[in-house]
Amino acid sequence: MRLIPRLTKALQEMEISDDILLMVGGTIPEDDVEPLHELGVQGVFPVGSFTTSMTEFITENISRGRSAPQA
Numbered sequence: 001m002r003l004i005p006r007l008t009k010a011l012q013e014m015e016i017s018d019d020i021l022l023m024v025g026g027t028i029p030e031d032d033v034e035p036l037h038e039l040g041v042q043g044v045f046p047v048g049s050f051t052t053s054m055t056e057f058i059t060e061n062i063s064r065g066r067s068a069p070q071a
Contacts (some may be wrong), residue, residue, distance in 0.1 A: 021042055026042055
């Protein structure tokens with residue numbers, strides 16, 4: 001949780017935060033999930049998350065144009 005605010009701030013300063021699908025995973029306390037979303041993290045995958053859930057999340061977001069290269 002300590003790194004995400006710095007990361008999202010850097011992405012905003014570089015004006016690329018809307019171009020990047022930001023996901024985190026690992027040992028994430030339940031109380032941190034909503035604050036992570038508020039910081040701009042789109043996908044939160046705690047320990048025990050299935051790989052299929054992550055790949056579906058990526059596929060759905062890319063098909064909506066998120067993280068697609070600019071023409």
